Amino acid sequence: xxxxxxxxxVIIGGGVNGAGLAYSLAxxxxxxxxxxxxxxxxxxxxxxxxxxxxQQWSTEANTRMAIESVKMFEGLSExxxxxxxxxxxxxxxxxxxxxxxAQFKKNVAMQKxxxxxxxxxxxxxxxxxxxxxxxxxxxxxxxTWCPTDGHADPFHTTFAYAKAAERLGARIYRRTTVxxxxxxxxxxxxxxxxxxxxxARWVVNAAGCNSAEIAAMxxxxxxxxxxxxxxxxxxxxxxxxxxxxxxxxxxxxxxxQEHGQVVGGISDPEAKPQWRAMPSxxxxxxxxxxxxxxxxxxxxxxxxxxxTGFYDVTPDAQPILGEDEDVSGFMQxxxxxxxxxxxxxxxxxxxxxxxxxxxxxxxxxxxxxxxxFVGELDREASVVG
Amino acid sequence: xxxxxxxDGDRVIICRCEDVSRDEVIEAIEQGYDTIEELKRYLRIGxxxxxxxxxxxxxxxxxxxxxxxxIEEIGTTVTRPPANAVSLGALAAGGPTEEGGDExxxx
Numbered sequence: 226x227x228x229x230x231x232x233x234x235v236i237i238g239g240g241v242n243g244a245g246l247a248y249s250l251a252x253x254x255x256x257x258x259x260x261x262x263x264x265x266x267x268x269x270x271x272x273x274x275x276x277x278x279x280q281q282w283s284t285e286a287n288t289r290m291a292i293e294s295v296k297m298f299e300g301l302s303e304x305x306x307x308x309x310x311x312x313x314x315x316x317x318x319x320x321x322x323x324x325x326x327a328q329f330k331k332n333v334a335m336q337k338x339x340x341x342x343x344x345x346x347x348x349x350x351x352x353x354x355x356x357x358x359x360x361x362x363x364x365x366x367x368x369t370w371c372p373t374d375g376h377a378d379p380f381h382t383t384f385a386y387a388k389a390a391e392r393l394g395a396r397i398y399r400r401t402t403v404x405x406x407x408x409x410x411x412x413x414x415x416x417x418x419x420x421x422x423x424x425a426r427w428v429v430n431a432a433g434c435n436s437a438e439i440a441a442m443x444x445x446x447x448x449x450x451x452x453x454x455x456x457x458x459x460x461x462x463x464x465x466x467x468x469x470x471x472x473x474x475x476x477x478x479x480x481x482q483e484h485g486q487v488v489g490g491i492s493d494p495e496a497k498p499q500w501r502a503m504p505s506x507x508x509x510x511x512x513x514x515x516x517x518x519x520x521x522x523x524x525x526x527x528x529x530x531x532x533t534g535f536y537d538v539t540p541d542a543q544p545i546l547g548e549d550e551d552v553s554g555f556m557q558x559x560x561x562x563x564x565x566x567x568x569x570x571x572x573x574x575x576x577x578x579x580x581x582x583x584x585x586x587x588x589x590x591x592x593x594x595x596x597x598f599v600g601e602l603d604r605e606a607s608v609v610g
Numbered sequence: 611x612x613x614x615x616x617x618d619g620d621r622v623i624i625c626r627c628e629d630v631s632r633d634e635v636i637e638a639i640e641q642g643y644d645t646i647e648e649l650k651r652y653l654r655i656g657x658x659x660x661x662x663x664x665x666x667x668x669x670x671x672x673x674x675x676x677x678x679x680x681i682e683e684i685g686t687t688v689t690r691p692p693a694n695a696v697s698l699g700a701l702a703a704g705g706p707t708e709e710g711g712d713e714x715x716x717x
Contacts, residue, residue, distance in 0.1 A: 265648050272651060380651040384643075460659055460695060484628070484654065504691050513701035524699030529661060530690040 273534025314467025627658020
């Protein structure tokens with residue numbers, strides 16, 4: 226397939242945000258959109274993620290974005306004509322100290338003020354939500370619970386966006402590698418690839434952990450580092466529990482997915498930013514010893530498969546979004562730091578508003594510009610994995 | 611994989627773990643999910659208990675028929691550890707557990 230000579234918007238990266246943005250634009254009538262993906266759709270962070278969708282955040286901005294995203298996820302299967310596998314089984318967040326209890330109470334009050342149905346729980350209430358958990362083994366002092374959180378299938382969400390975008394006229398080129406970006410006089414003009422060049426009015430950098438490299442092609446420096454994150458899937462079980470269970474203290478998250486497998490991961494406190502994708506026994510042992518403390522019965526459960534993905538991490542664990550201040554027409558859509566899938570609906574909606582209307586009415590993207598890294602940072606505290 | 615021997619309307623199962631039929635594989639290829647890694651992600655082929663040991667050769671054969679690519683070009687999905695399913699109890703203990711001495715045996 227020959228690449229077109231030019232396009233209004235060229236999106237670099239075929240993950241959920243690239244595909245979602247192509248759909249948002251095409252759905253509002255801007256169909257002259259091209260996605261360039263170096264391998265296949267979902268091959269990066271999207272297809273390796275834990276699939277969780279949560280609204281329980283510590284900052285108001287993130288909570289608003291997440292609430293908006295869940296509303297959009299709820300209508301997405303119907304809107305796109307393809308089941309995205311959304312299951313709202315809730316998120317149960319486990320706390321382990323008095324400090325956690327204080328932070329959780331503060332979070333719940335803020336989240337409730339934004340209209341979110343969420344509650345603070347004592348340890349004795351945990352088994353009412355997930356009977357198989359061992360509150361004592363976890364060392365739980367408290368928990369928070371939001372029943373409308375959940376998960377969706379990252380593959381099918383991305384494929385659904387991509388197919389809908391294509392039906393509306395967008396074009397997707399897989400196995401196409403971007404090799405350069407022309408930005409003379411402070412404005413993007415052309416994207417170069419191993420299959421030819423495309424002139425573009427807008428270039429969107431949605432390349433996940435490759436985003437720093439893509440930005441550098443346009444002479445832009447962004448502070449994104451790749452952190453390898455391991456994750457596993459077990460054999461299938463009959464439906465046993467619906468919520469995603471997470472703990473920021475232990476860095477663990479796990480849920481039972483639609484097909485019955487338990488999927489989960491755990492952070493490694495000694496992790497360094499690097500491109501290392503080899504799965505480790507260290508991870509399996511760490512995950513197994515923590516998970517069997519949370520759910521003792523899981524000692525009989527067998528691991529089928531483990532893999533590695535990468536978080537594209539920024540200094541404050543918040544994404545970089547919006548038009549670059551130094552190169553006009555260059556849109557940043559990266560640095561999601563492990564929560565790119567769950568906020569993709571509101572992110573892609575806001576970016577499409579900016580491109581079509583000249584401003585994003587649903588999201589304050591100024592606060593998410595790369596310029597914030599020169600000053601004091603307000604770090605998101607609720608990051609797991 | 612031939613349909614001969616199957617009556618009309620029979621559902622030929624390619625992936626037993628995830629219950630995927632030959633017709634579903636062909637339909638997915640026709641929709642553009644035409645590599646082994648994309649078929650895995652679209653249909654979950656190879657994500658079940660057998661981890662692709664049963665189905666992958668059959669899928670490769672269908673891909674070869676439908677796309678004309680040879681087996682070297684089609685390749686395989688990335689093999690994920692562990693080679694055999696291992697219980698969390700064994701991993702947490704750092705080896706086979708007392709109650710399940712056969713944790714590392716081939717299933």
